[in-house]
Amino acid sequence: MLKKGDLFIVLIVIIMIAVSFVGVSIFRGREDDGHKTALIIRDGKEIRRIDLDAVDEPIEITVDGDYNNTIIAEKGRIRFMEADCPDKVCVDTGWLYKTGDMAVCLPNKVMIKIEGKSQDIDIVTY
Amino acid sequence: MSGVKKIVLLGLLISQALVLSIIESWIPIPMPVPGVKLGLANIITVTVIVFFGFREALTVMTIKCVLSSIFGGGGWMLFLFSFSGGLLSTVVMSGLYKAGRDKFSIIGISIAGAISHNIGQLLVAAFFMQDLAVAFFLPLLLVSGCIMGFFVGVISSFLINALKNTKLY
Numbered sequence: 497m498l499k500k501g502d503l504f505i506v507l508i509v510i511i512m513i514a515v516s517f518v519g520v521s522i523f524r525g526r527e528d529d530g531h532k533t534a535l536i537i538r539d540g541k542e543i544r545r546i547d548l549d550a551v552d553e554p555i556e557i558t559v560d561g562d563y564n565n566t567i568i569a570e571k572g573r574i575r576f577m578e579a580d581c582p583d584k585v586c587v588d589t590g591w592l593y594k595t596g597d598m599a600v601c602l603p604n605k606v607m608i609k610i611e612g613k614s615q616d617i618d619i620v621t622y
Numbered sequence: 623m624s625g626v627k628k629i630v631l632l633g634l635l636i637s638q639a640l641v642l643s644i645i646e647s648w649i650p651i652p653m654p655v656p657g658v659k660l661g662l663a664n665i666i667t668v669t670v671i672v673f674f675g676f677r678e679a680l681t682v683m684t685i686k687c688v689l690s691s692i693f694g695g696g697g698w699m700l701f702l703f704s705f706s707g708g709l710l711s712t713v714v715m716s717g718l719y720k721a722g723r724d725k726f727s728i729i730g731i732s733i734a735g736a737i738s739h740n741i742g743q744l745l746v747a748a749f750f751m752q753d754l755a756v757a758f759f760l761p762l763l764l765v766s767g768c769i770m771g772f773f774v775g776v777i778s779s780f781l782i783n784a785l786k787n788t789k790l791y
Binding site: 506512517562 | 647655700722726730734737752753757759760764765
C-alpha cells in the first residue's frame, strides 16, 4: 500500500520531530536555574506570579472569563484543579512541577507555566 | 455526477464526520496535551478529497467544524482551533493528492495531513495565547500526529477501496 513518495514524507516528519525535540530540550535547559516561579497568564497578560518554593499553605486562585478555572498552588507544584470548559484538557494535565511545564486552557485562554528564572533576588552571595 | 446526488453524498459524509468527531470526544486520551486527538474525522476528509476534490473537502470540513463546536459546546475558541487545523490539513492533503497520487499513498497523505493539522492548531494557539511557549507541545504533537495519521490512513485506504467497488461515487 505504501508508495515511493511516502518515504519522503516520513523522512521530513522524522527530521521535524528530531529538530523539535532538540530545540525544546535546549530551550528548557537554558531557562533552568533550579528556582521555580509559576506564571498564570490570561489573554497574553500575566495575572499572577507565584514563587512555588515559597508556598507554605496551598493557594487557591479562581480565574473568570468565558469559563472558570480554579488553580491550586502548593509547595513546588501547581495545577488546574477544576474547570467548567468542555474539554478539561487543563485539568487532565495534572500537576506541574518542573521548569518548562505548562498547562493550557484554550477555551478560556489561560495558561500556567513554570519558569526557572527567579525575578527577585532572594539569595545574596559574597 | 448530478448535482442532487453530490449534495446527498456530501451531506452523508458530513454527518459521518460529525458522528466520528463526537465519538472521538468520548474516548479518553492519556496524553493531556491540547490538540492530541485521534483525528477520526480525517477519514472523511481524505475520502472526500479522493472522490470529489479540494473545494468539496473544504466545505465538508468547515460545516463539520461549525456543527461539532455547536453540538460539543466548545465555543468560539475550540471552533477556531479545530478549523485552523482542518484548513491546513485539507490544503496539504489535497495538494499532495493532486501533486502525485502515484507517488504518495493514502497513508502518507494522511500522515502529512495529521501533522499539518497539529501545526495549524499550534499556530492558532500561539496566536491566541500570545505566547510562543506553546511550541513546547510541538514534539509530542508531531509524534502523536504521525501515529494517528498512519492509522487513519490505513482505515481511509480500506474505506476508499471499498467505496470504489460500490460504484456509488
